[in-house]
Every structure is written in C-alpha cells, then in structure tokens.
Amino acid sequence: MLLDVPLGLIVERLRRRGTDDASVEVKACTNKLSADVWETVSAFANTAGGLIILGLNEAEGFVPSANFAIDRVRDQFVSGIGDGGSAAVVTHAPRYELDRGEVDGFQVLLVRIFELELKAKPCYIGARGVQNGSYKRVDDKDIKMSPAELYELQSALLPSDADGTVVSEATVEDLDPDVVRSIIANRRLQTPRVLRGADTLEKQLVRLNITTKDGAVKLAGLLSAGIYPQQFYPKLMIDVAVHSDVEKSAPGQPRFIDRQLCDGPIPACIEDALAAIGRNLRKATIVQGAGRREDWEVPQEVLREALANACIHREYSPMFVGQAVSVDIYPDRIEIKNPGGLWGGKTVDNLADGESRCRNPKLMSLMGATPLEHAEGAVAESQGSGIPAMIREMESRSLGRPKFIVKADSFTVLLSRHGAELAENRTWIQSHVGTELTDREETLLMFMREHGCVCDVQKIREALKWDSDDIRLICGGLVDKHVLSKCGKDTFEIIDMNRESSASTADRILEALSAEVDMTAREIAVASGVRISSVRYHLPKMADKGLIEVMGSSTSRNRRYRKK
Structure with a gap:
C-alpha cells in the first residue's frame, strides 16, 4: 500500500504546517519534472524513505498545480530513475512505487521512495558524482552529505583496522607498565591459549595487539594502557558540558554552567566523565542497615555502559580522530554522542538483540581486560549484553527506555532525567513500607506502582526480564512483609495502595x-x-x-x- 494514511490528511497536515516535512516533499512540476526532484530521491533513499507528491504548489498553499501534465511528468520520472530505457539520473536508484491521487478534485502523482539497504548506499545524482550528488533528509530540507557521512556509509560493512593504526611518535615508554601487567594477567585468565609461546614481554605486547613486531605502539594499545594518549591525539577524550536550558546556548544564558574535559586512557576518561555527570544529577540517599548508598536519577551502571560503548565503538579513522565523545547534560535529559554511525549492519531496530558486532575488535579485546581505575571489573565485555542491560535497568526503575539517535556520522544515546520522580518514589517506599527492602524488592514495587497496583508474574517477567521463579520468591517475601497480598494465581496486589484504579x-x-x-x-x-x-x-x-x-x-x- 503506497500511503499509510489518507492523502487528504497528509495534505491537511502540510497546509497546517505551511511546509513540507521529513517524510513528505511536494513539487509543483506544472509542465515537466523539476530537476531538484532527484535531490529528494537521493535524500529519501539515503535516510528513511518518504513520499513525493508531484502536482501540488507549495508556494500557493499546497493547492493543485494549474495544467499539471501528469502523464508527461510520470514518464520523465520513470525514465530518470532508470526504468524507461534511458540512463538513470541517479546511481544506486532506490525501490519506488507510483500511484495517482486526488486533491481538491485534481490529479496528483504520488511517488513512494524506499530507503536503500546499507550495502547499496549512497544514492547520488550521477552527473555530480558521489561527493557532490549525495543527499540526506533533514526536516523539510534535502542536505548535501558531508565527506564524513559518505565515508561512514561506504565503510559501514567493511572490516576496519583503524584501531590497529601505528601511532608513529609513541613508544612503549608511553605505556603504563602497571596497566600493561594487569591486561596481560587478565587476558591469560580469560583465554589461557592467547599467550602460549609468548614468553617475553615484547612478544606478549605483540600478541595482544598493543604493539607491532617492530615495537611500535598501536592505537588500541595507546588508548587502553597509554599514560597520556592525548599527547598524540588531543581530541580523543570525553567532553562533558552542563547546560542551563533544554537546548545549547539558549538566549541570555551562559554557554555552560559546568564543563570538564576528561582525558587520559579510556578507563580514566570514563571514570572522570561519570564523576562529572554525577556532580550534576539529583540523588536519593538510601539507608541500609548501618550504612547508606546514593541512588542517581539515572543509574550509574547505565551511564558507565553508555560511556564505554561511546569510546569503544566510535570511529577512529583519520577523518574522525579530531572529534571527542561528547556528553551534554540538560535539565530534562543526558545525551552521549560518539563520532561515527552504527557499524556492521546494526540498526536501531536490532541494537538490543544481544548480537555483538564491533568496529574496533582489537580495542574491544583489550577493553575486556583493562581494569577500571576506581571500580571493580574491566571496562567492557564483548557479548552484546550491554544495551539490553541498559534498557532493562532503565525500565526496571520506571525511567523509560533509552533513545538511540542514529546518523550516518554519529550515534547518540539519550537518557531522560527523572529526578523529581526518583525522590517521589523513594518517599513513597519509605512511607508505605516501613521496613528495609532489597534492591530487587524496591524495583518490583516501583514497577507495580507505575503499572497498576495489581500485577501478575508474567507481566513483571516480560518487563524486567527476571526469572519467573525469582519473581515468585520476591513477591512471596513481600507478602511475608505485609507489603503485597496474593489475589489470584501468580497475581499480587500492593496492600492498602492509596491511589485510584x-x-x-x-x-x-x-x-x-x-x-x-x-x-x-x-x-x-x-x-x-x-x-x-x-x-x-x-x-x-x-x-x-x-x-x-x-x-x-x-x-x-x-x-x-x-x-x-
């Protein structure tokens, strides 16, 4: 079906807006197909697809074009896209569908353009070449793609050795010997065979892709164990900025209210960035027995995972090493953005499938053995469970799923802030329960509060991804504490829930x-x-x-x- 919604509703929306939008482009094309149609074809094919309506006049308020030659325009489009026996105007032409529609009693031509598969991108105007003829869709505009965006599209499925680049001026003296020893020890524990036959430090460094056989330091080794990688790559850091308004540089506001450039090797960058973020988040203090802990409005585990992913999976090719990972903290959200789009066929739709595809395999391997500076464990694991864990952690605390914004040359994780709701949930638990709860008990209660006072085991399991037997045990414990009551098979209710249905x-x-x-x-x-x-x-x-x-x-x- 060419249209998802009736044409009349689409035109009504455009008239109300007064402009085209990200998914619909209108062209008057009175007597012939306008040349700039092919820019839109390229833009839709390279972005997310879209609808082109030919025979409507935007300048006159989206009214039908006078004397629209629909058959001639149709033939010119079919020929230009390569189906009329002539040479195509665009290279890597997308799949399309044609149909006729009616607006105010007049015929218009509808052209649905489908997004190209990643391996076929970019679609571009052949006469201009790939550099000058490739476009993307941004709101109602067809924007020429940048060299960085084109590089990412063309290399998104190709193996990369950017993390194996030799850092020409670096030597083994620029590596931290303590970190190197830790990496070697951890890799030996993880995979005993990895160092078999490597009986000297030099051979071990080569085997682990920290150095070359000639003793030159590789980029992956420098980022993992370097004393100060920014001596060679000043922008390979995390830039944390705090903004006073919901957008950058709001009129009359200071550019930043806090900023920290987090440098050093990747583990230090992550830990420093996490601390900088924590200084600017609301927290709730939880008393546990004789001790206490702080709950951040966005969980530390989620933030650490997002920061690690940004550093490990970013693009390190020469075109991108002049860009930092950026963290922008707004009153309503946190945005963590890394240079380089998704790699290896990953999309927003399959990010959480648990399948790991890594642009930088040497760096990923080292990060799995590189210790954090001020926390237990290594920087990363490479089993594809990071993003699913982030989603579960956010949803289990009723904070909403992370949002992922994918562009050809960047990837952004957006985490909503819920400081007021964190405090409210904490106050409710303390006033309603009156007894000490485990983290899982608190999580389950907050979930039930958000989703109705009555929940069954299946609903909780689907949302929190916990084992059904574990849920029954937790609910049973809360029944014993007189917090829940059982009201049916595998169904529980919060006792004396003072809220409407x-x-x-x-x-x-x-x-x-x-x-x-x-x-x-x-x-x-x-x-x-x-x-x-x-x-x-x-x-x-x-x-x-x-x-x-x-x-x-x-x-x-x-x-x-x-x-x-």
Whole structure:
C-alpha cells in the first residue's frame, strides 16, 4: 500500500504546517519534472524513505498545480530513475512505487521512495558524482552529505583496522607498565591459549595487539594502557558540558554552567566523565542497615555502559580522530554522542538483540581486560549484553527506555532525567513500607506502582526480564512483609495502595485533555493531578483506543496530545 494514511490528511497536515516535512516533499512540476526532484530521491533513499507528491504548489498553499501534465511528468520520472530505457539520473536508484491521487478534485502523482539497504548506499545524482550528488533528509530540507557521512556509509560493512593504526611518535615508554601487567594477567585468565609461546614481554605486547613486531605502539594499545594518549591525539577524550536550558546556548544564558574535559586512557576518561555527570544529577540517599548508598536519577551502571560503548565503538579513522565523545547534560535529559554511525549492519531496530558486532575488535579485546581505575571489573565485555542491560535497568526503575539517535556520522544515546520522580518514589517506599527492602524488592514495587497496583508474574517477567521463579520468591517475601497480598494465581496486589484504579486514572487524564488545545504530557500531569510517569504510561494506550490524537514523533520532546 503506497500511503499509510489518507492523502487528504497528509495534505491537511502540510497546509497546517505551511511546509513540507521529513517524510513528505511536494513539487509543483506544472509542465515537466523539476530537476531538484532527484535531490529528494537521493535524500529519501539515503535516510528513511518518504513520499513525493508531484502536482501540488507549495508556494500557493499546497493547492493543485494549474495544467499539471501528469502523464508527461510520470514518464520523465520513470525514465530518470532508470526504468524507461534511458540512463538513470541517479546511481544506486532506490525501490519506488507510483500511484495517482486526488486533491481538491485534481490529479496528483504520488511517488513512494524506499530507503536503500546499507550495502547499496549512497544514492547520488550521477552527473555530480558521489561527493557532490549525495543527499540526506533533514526536516523539510534535502542536505548535501558531508565527506564524513559518505565515508561512514561506504565503510559501514567493511572490516576496519583503524584501531590497529601505528601511532608513529609513541613508544612503549608511553605505556603504563602497571596497566600493561594487569591486561596481560587478565587476558591469560580469560583465554589461557592467547599467550602460549609468548614468553617475553615484547612478544606478549605483540600478541595482544598493543604493539607491532617492530615495537611500535598501536592505537588500541595507546588508548587502553597509554599514560597520556592525548599527547598524540588531543581530541580523543570525553567532553562533558552542563547546560542551563533544554537546548545549547539558549538566549541570555551562559554557554555552560559546568564543563570538564576528561582525558587520559579510556578507563580514566570514563571514570572522570561519570564523576562529572554525577556532580550534576539529583540523588536519593538510601539507608541500609548501618550504612547508606546514593541512588542517581539515572543509574550509574547505565551511564558507565553508555560511556564505554561511546569510546569503544566510535570511529577512529583519520577523518574522525579530531572529534571527542561528547556528553551534554540538560535539565530534562543526558545525551552521549560518539563520532561515527552504527557499524556492521546494526540498526536501531536490532541494537538490543544481544548480537555483538564491533568496529574496533582489537580495542574491544583489550577493553575486556583493562581494569577500571576506581571500580571493580574491566571496562567492557564483548557479548552484546550491554544495551539490553541498559534498557532493562532503565525500565526496571520506571525511567523509560533509552533513545538511540542514529546518523550516518554519529550515534547518540539519550537518557531522560527523572529526578523529581526518583525522590517521589523513594518517599513513597519509605512511607508505605516501613521496613528495609532489597534492591530487587524496591524495583518490583516501583514497577507495580507505575503499572497498576495489581500485577501478575508474567507481566513483571516480560518487563524486567527476571526469572519467573525469582519473581515468585520476591513477591512471596513481600507478602511475608505485609507489603503485597496474593489475589489470584501468580497475581499480587500492593496492600492498602492509596491511589485510584488504572481506569479512573485514565478518566482523569481524559478529563484534563481538550479537543481544541494541544497539551504536553507534563501539562496534562499538572492539569489532571496524575503523576507524570503514570501519564506517560497511559497516553499510548489511550491513543491505541482512539481516545486521543497524538502530534509529533515518539522521539520528540515536544510531542503533544488532544482529545478526539
């Protein structure tokens, strides 16, 4: 089916916006196909696909073009894309579908462009060449792709030896001998065969890809065990910046309210960046027996994993070594961005499948044996469980899934901040329970509070990825502590839960919504008196039932809602 929604609704949306958008492009094309159509074909094919409507005049308010020659324009498009017997205008032409539609009683030509497979990108205008004829879609614009973006597209499936690059000016004296010894010892424990026959330090360094046979230091070795890698690559660090507003450099605001450049080898960069982030997050202090611990509004484990991934999986080819990993802390979120897009066929859809594909295998191997400076364990493991663990940890604390923003030349992890909700959940547990709980008991209770006072084992298992028998044991312990009661087979309820049912909560949200005025989730929470986390939980379900209308993408911070 060429259209996902009726053409009339698409045109109505464009007229309301006054412009095209990221997925729809309109061209007047009165008497012939306009030449810039091919820029849009390239942009849609290289980005996420899209719809081209030919025969509408954007400048006149998206009205049908006068005397639109639909058959001529169709033939010119088919010929230009390579299906008319003539040479194609674009190289690596995408799959497409054609159809006719009607707007205000006049015919228009609809062209659905499908995104190319990664191995076929980029689509480009042949006469201009790949460097000058490749485009990407950004909002309603077709933007020429940068050399870095093109490099990433063309090398995304190719083995890389960037982490094996020889650092010409470095010697073994630039390596920390204590870290080198730790790496050797840890690798010997992990894989006894790895050092078989390597009976000298020099041979061991070569075997582990820290140096070459000539004694030259490799980039992976320098980043893992170097005393100060920035002597040779000044920008291979983590740049942490704290912003006062939800966007960078808001008018009238200081550029940063805190900033730290975290340098040294990768383990030091990660630990320093984690400390810098922690200084700027809200925390809840938990008393445990005679001791206490701090819970961060975004879990430390999630942040450490995101930082490690950014350093290990970033692009280290010459075009990118002048860029740092960046951490931007805003009042509502944390963004961790690394140079280089996804590699090896990874996409947003399969990031959490547990399959590990590594752009920098030498560095990954070393990071699995390189100790952290101020924490137990190594920097990374290479079994593909990092991102699934991040997702589970965030969801188990009712903090929402991490968002992943993929571009050709960068990858960003977006973690929402929920400091106020962290404090509220902590206050509720302390006031409601009155007894000391384990971390898992607290997590399960917070999950039940967010998703209704009654939950069964299957629902908890699907959300938290815990073993069913473990869930039954935890629930049984909470029953013994008079926190939960059993109300059916494998079903439990929080005792004396002083809150309305899920149905009444949805009713309150619906009453707060207006059919005339769009509202954000936070505005709905204020108007309804329902906690923001519950509002976010109920809104998608209400949309699925057709009770409300949703404006904006699921990743937009400005997503708005109205009553139907």
